[in-house]
Amino acid sequence: MLRRADNLRWGVVPALLVLAGPAFAGAAEAENAPSHPYLEVEPIVEFAYFDNADGVWGQGRWHLTTGVGVAYEDWNLAVSTTGRTTTMPGAADIDDCLLQLSAGYALADGLALDAGWAWIREEGEDSCLVGVLLAHEFGFCLGCNDGNA
Numbered sequence: 532m533l534r535r536a537d538n539l540r541w542g543v544v545p546a547l548l549v550l551a552g553p554a555f556a557g558a559a560e561a562e563n564a565p566s567h568p569y570l571e572v573e574p575i576v577e578f579a580y581f582d583n584a585d586g587v588w589g590q591g592r593w594h595l596t597t598g599v600g601v602a603y604e605d606w607n608l609a610v611s612t613t614g615r616t617t618t619m620p621g622a623a624d625i626d627d628c629l630l631q632l633s634a635g636y637a638l639a640d641g642l643a644l645d646a647g648w649a650w651i652r653e654e655g656e657d658s659c660l661v662g663v664l665l666a667h668e669f670g671f672c673l674g675c676n677d678g679n680a
Contacts, residue, residue, distance in 0.1 A: 578593070
């Protein structure tokens with residue numbers, strides 16, 4: 532069962548994202564990037580806490596997400612897991628979990644095809660989700676000064 536996202540009344544969301552590879556280098560560095568295939572690894576760790584979750588006084592909820600994405604040439608692969616615990620004074624904690632796997636391929640001219648699978652345990656019920664994404668990348672610039680104006 533999927534539900535709407537909680538409103539963040541207050542919280543702290545520290546995140547760690549480590550990137551490796553020339554994909555995020557500056558323009559001059561990208562020009563000097565090696566022409567041979569490279570492996571890019573992106574680990575992620577994110578923690579978020581919601582006080583008075585769902586607008587219920589005293590209800591707390593925390594989310595912990597860990598994962599890693601790997602890219603090699605035109606291929607990408609990602610795996611991540613999220614744990615969510617909801618606490619309420621005088622009641623048992625509710626533990627939910629999400630595990631997702633996805634893979635994709637960058638086709639020609641900014642076109643990409645990705646597919647993913649997720650296993651979800653929410654309030655003691657298990658479910659699976661499968662998705663496919665076909666995306667086209669394009670660029671535009673408002674108010675850019677590229678010498679053509």
